[in-house]
Amino acid sequence: MSENGAMPVGDVAEQPEQPWNRSRLRSSNERLLLGRLRSGGPASRAQLARDTGLSKPTVSSALAALEEAGLVHEVGTQAPERGRVAVLYAPDPAAGYALGVDIGRGWLRVAVADLDGAVVARADVRNRARTSGAMADLVVSTARQVVADSGVGAHEVAHAVVGTPGVYDEERRRVRYAMHLPGWGRAGLFDRMREELGIPLEVHNDANLAALGEYTYGVGAGSRLFAYIMIGTGLGMGVVSEGRLFTGAHGGAGEIGFLPWPGRPGPGTLEDAVSGEAVVEAARHFGMTGQLTAKAVFDAAREGREPAVEAVRLEGERIAYTVAAATAVLDPDLVVLGGGVGHSVDLLLRPVRETLRTLTPLRPRIVPGRLGEDAVLLGAVATALGTAREVVFERRSGS
Amino acid sequence: MSENGAMPVGDVAEQPEQPWNRSRLRSSNERLLLGRLRSGGPASRAQLARDTGLSKPTVSSALAALEEAGLVHEVGTQAPERGRVAVLYAPDPAAGYALGVDIGRGWLRVAVADLDGAVVARADVRNRARTSGAMADLVVSTARQVVADSGVGAHEVAHAVVGTPGVYDEERRRVRYAMHLPGWGRAGLFDRMREELGIPLEVHNDANLAALGEYTYGVGAGSRLFAYIMIGTGLGMGVVSEGRLFTGAHGGAGEIGFLPWPGRPGPGTLEDAVSGEAVVEAARHFGMTGQLTAKAVFDAAREGREPAVEAVRLEGERIAYTVAAATAVLDPDLVVLGGGVGHSVDLLLRPVRETLRTLTPLRPRIVPGRLGEDAVLLGAVATALGTAREVVFERRSGS
DNA sequence: GATAAAGTTAAGGAGCCTTACTAAGCGCGT
DNA sequence: ACGCGCTTAGTAAGGCTCCTTAACTTTATC
Incomplete structure (x- = not known):
């Protein structure tokens, strides 16, 4: 066909690939x-x-x-x-329902929302499963329970979205890079959930969903391009551009745990340096003792105890580094900090901003998230909602 | 008709914002x-x-x-x-024409293409203008000359796109961050060109256009997400996502010259460390002498002369750093290296790949650009072409 | 001449718009 | 109080555009 020397030029992705009858x-x-x-x-x-x-x-x-x-x-x-x-x-909000799931490291959260986006039923379950199989079973049974609680028929739930750490590989239908959930990369796990639930099920990275959650229900509304940095057990970033998730070529966009990290040479990724554990480690290094958790360190810093303040400052510096890198590459108009450290973001803001000033001339707006621990769940709901609305609309004149 | 002043603008970004009659x-x-x-x-x-x-x-x-x-x-x-x-x-390729301009630091390039994307006239002029006003005049006169050479009537040129260093601010209609072109940030420059040419004129960052050029005419074809890193007098990156330019919230995406740069503390941006001048400096540091240019250093390295090889290796390390950062944030399936160092990218590939291995587990595909110095110009043409086709189509039944 | 593909003509229908209408509320003068 | 005029919501009828199906013509090969 294209034997004429002219190249296929400037074929910007145009929408209408279908005839208009x-x-x-x-x-x-x-x-x-x-x-x-x-x-x-x-x-x-x-x-x-x-x-x-x-x-x-x-x-x-x-x-x-x-x-x-x-x-x-x-x-x-x-x-x-x-x-x-x-x-x-x-x-009519009751024309259909959407299911959102957040598979976190400590908690499993499930919610059902109507087409208006109002949550009609919800459950938060401590995640104690020891194997990936048990975890999948827990997801299925909890989801069934929440649907039952909502009083909605299972077939009225038009779509479901699951948020999980790691990157979901659509081809092989399994999760990759989920280093903190052993066995979670096994193939077939999500196929099983899909089958047992009987609901079309989509899988997304948790940071991406949290970003979409803050965009839809939180502080991101109206932003042209915003980045959500999720700091907790791990480190991740979600990017929403023009109201749509920016996922990269293989769904791996925002894996800022892999940013080159000049902190110390040798092994140890940026993820290790910024995660909750790192705060604890830094606090020890500065002289805190005892049974420490990230929350304990932040609480101590809030009370002004020196070693904890220092540890938080160091954490802020490292976060500033990721913000600087993301800003230079993406040019967001808003950077949101959230995740497990959600309650303590107020402590981090100042060190982050101050360090940023020394790293780059760019000055993105930085704010804490509004949704706290619910960001991933609400993002999953919002995403499922989009598809559910489409599905319900499409089948309106079908039967 | 629709004089009802209150158009609710805050709508979610859905496509069909217009009625289908x-x-x-x-x-x-x-x-x-x-x-x-x-x-x-x-x-x-x-x-x-x-x-x-x-x-x-x-x-x-x-x-x-x-x-x-x-x-x-x-x-x-x-x-x-x-x-x-x-x-x-x-x-019919003759249904309209598009004009592309590349305002480079050394050369001014202008081309006219028909709607098939075939270049029908072109000029490359040494850029010796001393003032921004003279430069604007040179752009206008060269563009007029090229249009005349093409034998196309001026009113048949439906759209023009200009590539320039820096970020164009649509609001204030001037360029920002163009540090290597003194006076180029003056307001009104582009308005003048627009007026004197009488052609709708769009302004874009040169690295962005080069990315689009390689995507359309070069090695990027079919990539879902690719990043073009332009190394020359300055340092810039363009990102093409799903066939469209990714510009960020204010057109500043890809300003990787502002990446936090751990190389040496103190002033000096990454841009300074990677640009052509830096290669020369490094070569001096490793012991080369004489009247050096970046090209001379690369030529020497190609002949295996030790200090030049070392300088190129160092340059490769610094580029690897930017590639690593861009990869972690964006997850591209292809990274293209180009710009002023175009001829010498083959020398850089190995040090870049080797350094990258030590910085991050991610392994993006890295290739040299195919268009060399023409990438920006062809990207401008491709961009203008997209709009020109739209314009020509829209006015088909007008008159 | 049979077959097959390109392209046109004719008939029918879906869906939109315009125009003209009816329905239903309010204010106001008598 | 009552009716009249004004204004806005909503419906009915007719006409227009443009799509589809089906049948037909044209032009090629075998």
């Missing part, structure tokens, strides 16, 4: 209406016509189709300044 | 056909119908409209195994 046109307009109702709150037919540019009759007919399919419903009336009262419509 | 449907299908002809080569109506899923009559009528507008034309016939000969259609 009339029914596609109709569904596109229904989608437009639904989108307007979701983002702009309840509205009358006339208001929708003004907002979307469609004609009133078209709005009426499309809205009737959506109501018929159970995707929207009347939610009341509103009297304008003058004139006839308007009937208001809104998306 | 009938004429949009038609134009979408014409776009689909044109896209198929561009990417798949000449085709008959029947072939197009099979490829796109549209019906034969629809293809006939849409194609007739496109031909009427001068966007496609017959390019011959083809006899199938059996049956009537097919008339083949292809996009």
Whole structure:
């Protein structure tokens, strides 16, 4: 075919790879209406016509189709300044549900949300499973329990998203780089969950989901490009660009644990140097004694005890280093710090900002996350929600 | 029409923000056909119908409209195994033209390309202007000359893209961070060019354009996410994600000159440590003497002269550092090295790869660029081409 | 002439828009 | 209080555009 010397040039990824027949046109307009109702709150037919540019009759007919399919419903009336009262419509949150799961190192969290994004049931379970198989079983049984608690039929849950440390390899359907969860890289684990749950299940990196969580429900709203740095047992970063996850070529974007780390030569990754354990180690080095945890060190620092303050300052310096690297590469307009150290981010902000000043002329806005430990779970819910809405919409006229 | 002032802008970034009336449907299908002809080569109506899923009559009528507008034309016939000969259609490259400009520190390059992306005229001019005003004048006069040489009417050039060091600030319409071009940050420079040329003009960072150039015409084809590292007088990176430039929140993505650089404490950015000048400095440090240029050092290294080899090795180590940082943050499937050192990248590859092995477990594919010094210019052309095609398409039924 | 593929013509239908209408509320003058 | 005019919400009817299916014509090979 392309025997003409000209190269295939500038083929920017264009959307319309599908022909537009009339029914596609109709569904596109229904989608437009639904989108307007979701983002702009309840509205009358006339208001929708003004907002979307469609004609009133078209709005009426499309809205009737959506109501018929159970995707929207009347939610009341509103009297304008003058004139006839308007009937208001809104998306029906009960048209479908989404399931979010956060498989953390200490806790397993599961939530079911309706299509409005409101969580209708939730469980937080201590994660004591010793084997990866037991862990998978725990996920399945907890998810079943939460769905049952929510009073929602299992087949009404349209989509599920699971957050886990490591990078999920779509090809081999297993997790890689999950160094803190032994056995978790085994093949077939997620296939098993998928099968036993009977719900389409997507797997994502926890830091990525946390980023999406803060973007959707937290401090990231409206950011053009923001980076979420998750500091806890491990170190990870999630990037949301133009409202979409930035995952890189193989889903490994944001694996900043692998940043070259000039701290000390020899083995030891940046991840080791920044994780919760490192704070404890630093505190010991500066003279703290006893049974230490990261939380204990931060608490001590809050009280102004010198060795702990020093340890936190050192931690801040190391975080500043990752922020500087991410900023130079990505140019975010917002950097969010969160993860296991969530409660103590306020202590870190100053050392991070001060160190940053010495490392680079760039000055990104740095703020603590708002969602704390729930960021991953809510991100999983938000992600599942996106697909669930799509699924529910697609099958509206199917059966 | 829609004089209702309050357009709710805070919507989530969903695609269909516009209503789909009938004429949009038609134009979408014409776009689909044109896209198929561009990417798949000449085709008959029947072939197009099979490829796109549209019906034969629809293809006939849409194609007739496109031909009427001068966007496609017959390019011959083809006899199938059996049956009537097919008339083949292809996009008409002469339906419009695009202008690309590379404002480099040493050279000014300008090219005009037709809608197929074939360069029809080009000029490379030594950049000797002493003031930013003189430089702007040189750009304008050279561009006019090239357009004249191409035999294309000025009004047929639908769009222009200029590549320059630094980051273009759309708000203030001026360049920032262009440290090596004195006065280049002055306001109004590009407005003047725009006005005097009478062509819509876009400004982009040179490294970004070079990345797009290598993606479109060079080694990057088909990459899901690739990073182009431009090493020359300065240091820059361009990132192409899913076929689109990744620019960050303020157009500053890839300003890796600002990466925290542990090399030596004190002032001096990574940019200073990696640029061409640094190679010369390193060579001096290792004992080379005389009137040195970066090219001379690389030539000497190619002949195996010890101090030059050492200097190049050091340069490779520093580049490896930037590659490691970019890889951890972005997860590219391809890293391309290019820029002023283009001819000598082969010498750098081994030290870069070896150093990288000691810095991070990640192993991105690293290759030299294919376009050499033309990457920025061709990237500007490719970018202008994208918009030019859109512009030409949009005004097809206007007049 | 049979077969096959390219392309056109004709008929039908889906979905949108415009125009014109009805429905329903409010203010105001009488 | 009542009706009239004004204003806004929503519906009905008709027309237009553009897509599809199906049948047909044209032109090639065997």
